[in-house]
Amino acid sequence: MSDRTGDRLSPNPRERINRGKTIEFSFDGKTVSAFEGDTIGSALHASGQRVLSRSFKYHRPRGLMCCAGQCPNCLVEVDGWPGVRACTEPVRPGMKVGHMNARPSLDFDVMRATDIFGTRFTPPGFYYKTFIRPRRLWPLYEKVLRGAAGLGVLPKRQKHREWRTEYRRRHADVLVIGGGVAGMAAALRAAEMGADVVLVDDGPELGGTQLAGEGAESAGSLADRVHASGVEVLSPGAALGFFDGIVPVWCGSTLHQIRADRHIAATGSIEQPLVFEGNDLPGVMLCAGAERLASLYGVRPGRRAVIATTTDRGLETAMALQAAGVEIAAVADSRREGNADPATKERLEDARVDLLTETTVVGAFGRRQVKGAVLAALDERGQPNPDTERGIDCDLIAVSGGTIPATSLLLQAGAKSRWDEQRGAFVPDSAPEGIHAAGAVAGHEDPAVAEASGAVAGAEAALELELGDEEDRSTLEADREALAGGRVVAAPQAVPSPMPGAGKRDKCFACLCEDVTTKDLTYSIEEGYDSIELSKRYTTVTMGPCQGRMCQLPSIRQMARDTDTPVSEVGITAARPPWSTVPMGVLAGRPFEPAKRSAVHGRHRELGGNVMWAGDWRRPYDYGDPRAETMAVHEGAGLIDVSTLGKLMVRGPDAGEFLNRLYPNRFDNLKPGRVRYGVLGDDAGRITDDGTLCRLDDDTFYVTTTSSGADAVESWFSWWLAEWELDVHLTDVSQGISAFNLAGPKAREILSGLTDLDCSNEGFAYLDGKRAHVAGVPCLMLRIGFVGELGYELHCPGPLAQELWDSLMKAGEPRGLRPFGLEPQRVLRLQKLHILVGQDTDAESNPFEAAMPWIVKLDKEEDFIGRWALENVQARGDESKLVGFTMDNGAVPQEGSVVVDGKDTAIGLVTSSRFSPLLERTIGMAWVPIDLAEDGTAIDISDEGRRMGAKVHLAPFYDPDQEKLRG
């Protein structure tokens, strides 16, 4: 691709480019020269590349249109990232830019056939109608449709799809959205009155539309004052929406979540396109876009231009482009003679520009880019008269259908809108408290008036926050008066109705993003989608990357014409975020994955622990050999880190009563220094958690919970404590107390060597809780046995946990001690038929049917949670039962396999299953109907359709008489 320096204009004082510094990048593999300060779009246009993208549905060529990031026409892929707007993305040396949505190339796209031959077959909603039969082919259709739809392709590999966006929370007194003169004036005024202000602007520098025009200098000096005033400027930054007071602003690699007390929308206005045949051809540009290209980047938008306008805007563009060296072939002004600003008109005449009043553009011709325009005179009804059509050769059609206020953020914030006949636009009305509008969005288009309106909004916001003084109040009054006398309303305009799209020459696009033609809109109305909201959903008009900026008003006008309804009654579609296009990854933000780790996590790593998620903890699944770890517990000793258990201190004179009311068994009669198992249930008697409780003294209980249930149990306890108002204090010490289970026949020997405590069976009996120092570390020791061997659960302060772990490991090494992980623990506990709440129980399980009837003390005097329900369960009798089983064939059925009857109907569920290396057979737990819950009963288990025989086993598989545990 050549560097077409011929399309560069002579330097002008407003241009952003540095002609002394050349930058090279590639587009579709070809080298492009640009100047520092260029955007990809300006550089490509200067190099002669007019087609930048292909359209969404018909794959039509598209080129620069607005040059302000407002339309869908210039989306390209940059360094593998799709969906980048070429007209706002600055060039960087070496960047790789490519087209999107065209195969095999941008110049020759086979899918263009849809435009040429397939239009008839692809009306709105065609995919609901066409691809439904035969149904079995849907997966194929889906694949084809998915391949054809969408804009751009994400990088294939996950690691290339990831990038990082910071979330930054920013509180402010005042947030100003929009960095044009109104926004700058608002920010400056509020800051001068003492407010903490954030100003957001989507351009690379403050100044808005003034930057490309004669107001550039004064906008520049206002910007300097803003920067000097301490206002935090986020630029270029896109305000994405308004979410209950939070405005997310995407700015580079950061998503700022801005929470401000007051908001000022100075979002400006949006120039509207005209709808005519071929209005999407490269070379059809908005007037402001053509001016920006010429003024900011010194790039000639075209050599010979036709201007079509409904306001003075087009006349000004004609003069600006002519001054820049573009030949103006004609200016078609849809207004009647005498409606243009006389001074502007006079300047136009002086410049010898041919002004055609009551004339509009009805077509653009050219195959891949504009070669000419067709103009026609308007009749008394404002419709083009076909008899007056005439063609004019040109390579640029600059259009301006007037401007509409950019109200989306205001509407999202709760403002209402109303149709303003004089401005020909929906304008904001009655903004909610704390939300202000300034500048063009509030109807103040003239720069001087816009600045005054900004100052008023800034002062009002600051005063509402009780900032400023009497002088500020009088200044505000003066500003308000000046504003009232200013020119508020835009010049009169006459917007021709969108072309009906008869297809004489080409398609008329109401929506460029989604390739919705005026014909499509008419079609949708004929099909019954005759409200703008319904039509939007059916045709997807306004749902593309421009978010309605270019297409909302044209589609509303079309709906009004086709349904013969006033525009004011057609109404406006709901404003929804995001207002600007944003990658999903930006919204996701930096990934936070909170994980708890034990105080000896470092040791587990050193010992080769395979760390996995267990609830919100990271803990070792095993240390490389789960079988050997299991056998070590049976043959010598094992040490497992159970610090993940929930741990609560329950203290106070009413602690016993409190626990009596929460648990179905008794705790007020538990002696200090003793431990009891507890199953926690809800009001319906269903099991929610379990754990052991140790009474430390008369008023204090140490309660353990399951690892994943700790937070829920703490909340449950707190909730009931608030309700019962007992003299009890709760403290959650789960994360501070480390706990290790030392288990196995050698456990006593190991422990005895590290403590002065009498560890004999008499001195430290089963279910005793003792406090003593172990290897110098203060511990609470519970003699319990979840894994079925003689065992001690040692609880100690986290900061000393590593000392204790190391001492135990050292003392145990000669006795065969080895660390064991979660997996061996699961096998060991299964051998004892000890349940895991949440795995062996579900939201329906009660203690009776979970084979723990002994834990329910219905003879307790006090009421307890779930008592009524459990009495009913007892009266009704068990319907199912949690039982153990062994497999006949030695296979290990998956957890979640079903117990089936003779007809293969599921009648039960396997909750746990493992191969026990000690017992050398497969064991498990399952819920079965009560009539099968007999020792030795044969049951059938179906694992993904594979039917296997098993036998019910009610007693623990290992040490059923608890001799090892108690010995």
Add this chain to the structure above:
Amino acid sequence: MSFEFLAPDDVKAWDGASPMQRSPIEWAHLDAGAKIGERAGWRVVSDYGAPDREQAACRTTVGIADLSCLGKFELQADQATVASIVSALAGDATPGLGMAVGHESVWWCPVTAERVLAITAPERTKEIRTALEEQASQAGFASVTEVTSALGSNSVIGPMAREAFARATALDMRPASFPERGFAPVSVARTPGMVLREEGDRFLHLFGSGYAQYNWTVFVDAAQRLGGRAVGLDALRAAVTEGAPAGA
């Protein structure tokens, strides 16, 4: 009374030495090149091998220091009892919700009207424990639970400290909304936590100690992106105003 298995300083000599207390993430500090020193029975990070740069971070950007060694106690009682116990130990001052009281290197932080968190330099942990228990035993119904190990704590210090927090929490930390001594239970990096503004741009972040490594990673990473870094206690000490309350 408190219980010795909750008190990490209640150690006994064993095998010729007394067990040392350590941060739950000492291993991560060692991985990062930490030099370990000793402070009131704790193994603490003196520096990460770049003391000058660590001090500079505290002065010019942001430094994160592990202060797991601070003593912490939870006092629970009815509102009047809490106020009177705190007042007795904090020079007649009582904390109002949202504002902590700093007195002689102890922070009294109101979690609720009936629950106060006392945070002390490790050198004074025993003394504060004894004083609190004495006061509580004289009250009708008050309990003191040691939570030194249950709560991890990091100091976040420097002109960019607020920016580091802004990456992880929605708390409004502007001086007007969160002045010196401001204290707030708040979610930080999606975990429950508490934040205390000790002075100027020095903040104490408290969290469940199970989240110590997670929070450390989150904050060091945020600090590094802001030009800051992990700092040892030497750098922290140098940056703290002399006579300021609490840990450093």
